[in-house]
Amino acid sequence: MAEIQATARSGPRLGRRLMLVGAGSTVALAAGMVVLALVTVRHVDAAIRTQAITDATHTAEFISRHLVRVLSAQARPDLAAAGGKWLEPLLQETVDGDFRIGYAMVLSPGSEVLAHSDPRRDHQPLPRSVVQAITAPVGTRPWQAEIDNPFHPGRVLDCSAPIMLGATVLGSVHVGIRLERLEQQRVQTERLVPAILGITGVTALLILGAALLVSWVAVENARRATQRLLRQQHRAEVGNLASGLVHEVRNPLNAMRMQLAVIRNRVGGGGGDRDRQIVTTTLEQLEGEVLRLQGLASAFLAYGRPASDVVETFEVRPVLQEITAFLEPEFEQAGMRVMLDADGNTEGLAVHMDRGKFRQVLLNLAANAREAMEQGGHLTIGLSRVGGHILVRIADTGVGIPADKLEHVFDLFYTTKAAGSGLGLAIVKQIVEDAGGKIVVASDVGAGTRFDILLPLAPGRRLWK
Amino acid sequence: MPQPSVLVVDDDRSFVVACAILLRDAGFTALEAFSAEQALELMQRSKVDLVVMDVYMPQKSGIDLLAQIRANKLYLPIILISSNHSNDTVQKGIGVGANLFVPKPFDPEYLLQCIRDLLHMTHTRI
Numbered sequence: 001m002a003e004i005q006a007t008a009r010s011g012p013r014l015g016r017r018l019m020l021v022g023a024g025s026t027v028a029l030a031a032g033m034v035v036l037a038l039v040t041v042r043h044v045d046a047a048i049r050t051q052a053i054t055d056a057t058h059t060a061e062f063i064s065r066h067l068v069r070v071l072s073a074q075a076r077p078d079l080a081a082a083g084g085k086w087l088e089p090l091l092q093e094t095v096d097g098d099f100r101i102g103y104a105m106v107l108s109p110g111s112e113v114l115a116h117s118d119p120r121r122d123h124q125p126l127p128r129s130v131v132q133a134i135t136a137p138v139g140t141r142p143w144q145a146e147i148d149n150p151f152h153p154g155r156v157l158d159c160s161a162p163i164m165l166g167a168t169v170l171g172s173v174h175v176g177i178r179l180e181r182l183e184q185q186r187v188q189t190e191r192l193v194p195a196i197l198g199i200t201g202v203t204a205l206l207i208l209g210a211a212l213l214v215s216w217v218a219v220e221n222a223r224r225a226t227q228r229l230l231r232q233q234h235r236a237e238v239g240n241l242a243s244g245l246v247h248e249v250r251n252p253l254n255a256m257r258m259q260l261a262v263i264r265n266r267v268g269g270g271g272g273d274r275d276r277q278i279v280t281t282t283l284e285q286l287e288g289e290v291l292r293l294q295g296l297a298s299a300f301l302a303y304g305r306p307a308s309d310v311v312e313t314f315e316v317r318p319v320l321q322e323i324t325a326f327l328e329p330e331f332e333q334a335g336m337r338v339m340l341d342a343d344g345n346t347e348g349l350a351v352h353m354d355r356g357k358f359r360q361v362l363l364n365l366a367a368n369a370r371e372a373m374e375q376g377g378h379l380t381i382g383l384s385r386v387g388g389h390i391l392v393r394i395a396d397t398g399v400g401i402p403a404d405k406l407e408h409v410f411d412l413f414y415t416t417k418a419a420g421s422g423l424g425l426a427i428v429k430q431i432v433e434d435a436g437g438k439i440v441v442a443s444d445v446g447a448g449t450r451f452d453i454l455l456p457l458a459p460g461r462r463l464w465k
Numbered sequence: 466m467p468q469p470s471v472l473v474v475d476d477d478r479s480f481v482v483a484c485a486i487l488l489r490d491a492g493f494t495a496l497e498a499f500s501a502e503q504a505l506e507l508m509q510r511s512k513v514d515l516v517v518m519d520v521y522m523p524q525k526s527g528i529d530l531l532a533q534i535r536a537n538k539l540y541l542p543i544i545l546i547s548s549n550h551s552n553d554t555v556q557k558g559i560g561v562g563a564n565l566f567v568p569k570p571f572d573p574e575y576l577l578q579c580i581r582d583l584l585h586m587t588h589t590r591i
Contacts, residue, residue: 250548251477254570258483261573265490278486285479415523 030204056159056175064161091117102178134158155179244413252289259286299423313458342383352458353435365394372398392453400445470494474504475519501525520547535562542583
């Protein structure tokens with residue numbers, strides 16, 4: 001039963017843990033996605049610039065290759081004549097086809113504009129500072145430079161490719177990227193950030209929802225399984241209870257039938273003193289059996305009764321003192337001693353349960369101890385505090401319980417005594433567990449038995465007078 | 466023929482006492498034991514013709530006692546009585562050598578008749 005109750009408790013606990021893990025990992029996932037989005041945004045600026053440079057340089061190289069192909073077919077290569085009718089439209093198209101590009105032009109080694117996307121600029125000389133900036137130091141490889149736009153207000157990023165025939169540099173192709181356009185692109189992209197974050201968030205929420213749903217289903221399944229288990233357990237327990245009770249009732253009934261037969265044999269006959277004596281004794285025993293059945297009925301009811309009695313918060317030590325005082329005369333008469341072992345730290349320790357049931361637990365255990373100490377001995381009732389619990393220890397110096405029997409002592413209807421019902425310790429355990437406590441037993445054959453009862457401290461812990 | 470001697474073993478004292486009186490009323494010699502150990506001791510000291518024993522007793526059970534009696538090659542009739550009527554108990558009892566299983570509670574007259582029959586069969590066979 002204890003294991004099943006433990007399962008019943010651990011099922012939902014496991015579920016809750018599962019849910020926490022699910023929720024935690026989803027939150028972590030969402031946070032990760034948000035960070036990823038932010039990092040991406042931070043890199044957008046650089047990415048836009050890099051992409052623009054790559055595109056412009058490719059365009060310049062493309063135009064340069066075209067010119068080189070034409071020049072290499074000429075007997076006397078002349079860059080000014082190489083463009084023919086196709087160069088100017090190509091340069092114009094380059095500018096029209098890409099909103100980032102401000103101009104495209106072909107420069108002679110003397111830095112004269114041979115062709116320009118804006119025909120009005122053809123054959124115009126460029127300022128010396130501009131030419132210095134946009135001309136590669138070596139002049140044989142692609143080059144980028146950020147300058148004030150020579151044809152238009154604003155800054156421009158000039159990307160160029162040399163026009164080379166063999167080892168001779170015949171000129172260069174220049175494509176200018178307008179930085180204001182890149183800024184526009186960046187602003188447009190950044191406008192997407194809330195949307196990206198929104199999508200990220202929604203995705204995270206969806207995952208969270210799915211995780212919670214899965215956890216909830218798992219928890220619900222565990223709860224149902226536990227309930228089913230408890231119901232089965234309950235049915236089994238009721239079955240055991242009934243068969244145990246029947247078993248317990250048959251013994252006294254059997255003895256009673258015997259006793260009645262003994263008496264019937266002596267009814268009507270004259271009978272001597274000896275017969276009268278037997279009838280008297282047997283009647284007494286018959287009465288004893290009736291009392292035994294009566295006691296069994298009461299004990300059975302006590303076991304079956306639900307744990308909703310007079311629950312109150314009370315201080316433990318005075319109750320233990322009272323019980324010790326109550327037990328003392330009876331124990332002393334039988335040649336045993338009973339003592340209370342509770343130090344000053346235990347003052348004010350209180351529990352929250354039915355006071356009568358608490359007394360019943362101690363009296364039941366004391367009765368067992370007395371039976372175990374028929375040869376004399378002493379019973380110690382100890383009280384101490386263990387964390388948020390009180391520990392009541394009932395230790396006797398009696399005959400002890402062998403290990404194979406010890407594991408069954410709390411079983412319903414388990415008894416090693418001729419007149420025992422097997423209900424006493426089962427009731428003790430039930431009372432302690434109903435109060436949220438725990439009881440364990442340890443025993444050494446020949447040395448004694450010890451019952452440890454742990455009960456939760458009442459909220460407020462101590463009652464000060 | 467001397468009075469047959471019947472040993473009653475049960476941890477239920479009031480049953481043993483009443484049963485012994487009934488057996489004496491019916492003309493048997495009755496021996497009383499309240500535990501398996503006590504029964505073994507009595508069987509060593511006195512002549513026993515038949516044993517009536519309970520299955521469930523603290524310390525040594527009736528089944529163990531029965532097994533020990535049969536292990537000692539004592540073939541006297543044995544009646545097992547128990548308030549547990551499960552097939553398991555009956556089979557276990559018969560398995561280790563009980564001659565009869567009588568479920569509790571029983572009619573005292575029925576037990577006496579069983580005792581008489583078993584003793585009669587035993588003597589007839591011998």
